[in-house]
Amino acid sequence: MAYVxxxxxxxxxYMDCVxxxxxxxxxxxxxxxxxxxxxxxxxxxCEPECPAEAIVPDTEPxxxxxxxxxxxxxxxxxxITVKGETPADADEWKGKDGKFDQFFSPAPGKGS
Ligand code: SF4
Ligand code: F3S
Numbered sequence: 001m002a003y004v005x006x007x008x009x010x011x012x013x014y015m016d017c018v019x020x021x022x023x024x025x026x027x028x029x030x031x032x033x034x035x036x037x038x039x040x041x042x043x044x045x046c047e048p049e050c051p052a053e054a055i056v057p058d059t060e061p062x063x064x065x066x067x068x069x070x071x072x073x074x075x076x077x078x079x080i081t082v083k084g085e086t087p088a089d090a091d092e093w094k095g096k097d098g099k100f101d102q103f104f105s106p107a108p109g110k111g112s
Contacts, residue, residue: 002037003046004063004070007100008054009033011093015083017046017055018112028080028109029073036074037067052094078111 005017009032017033018026025039026046035046037058047055058067093099 001042002040002058002067002070003035003042003044003055004037004058004066005032005034006054006056006063006066007097008052008095009050010099010103011087011096012052012054012090013084014051014086014090015080016049016051018080019083020045020049021081024079024081025074026080027074027077028084028111029077030105030107030109031103033080033109034070034073034077037071039074073106076106077108080109080112082112084110084112 011031013032015033022043022045023039023041025036026033027036042057044057056063
């Protein structure tokens, strides 16, 4: 079991999550962060920290796509452990639908 980052993170990237993770298992893409399911210890500490409510346990139904995406890209993107600069328009994209189709990028972020 692990927690997964979902569509709500795209274009928001508040990064409060990375500061609280005891095992530093967040990885940064250009458009969102993901969690490495092999490293996550399922502590749940990050879930309430995300202002976009983007982090959920993988036991919730309908999360297969996001679980796969977290597993795939956490193996490709750089680790991030320190909160970076949140996009200036993050609040405008909070809670918006359809962000994956429009804005998901497989490109890596900078990491930290
Ligand atoms: Fe890190 Fe715990 Fe969140 Fe997993 S559930 S990503 S271990 S803070
Ligand atoms: Fe994304 Fe929420 Fe973390 S928006 S970067 S999962 S705090």
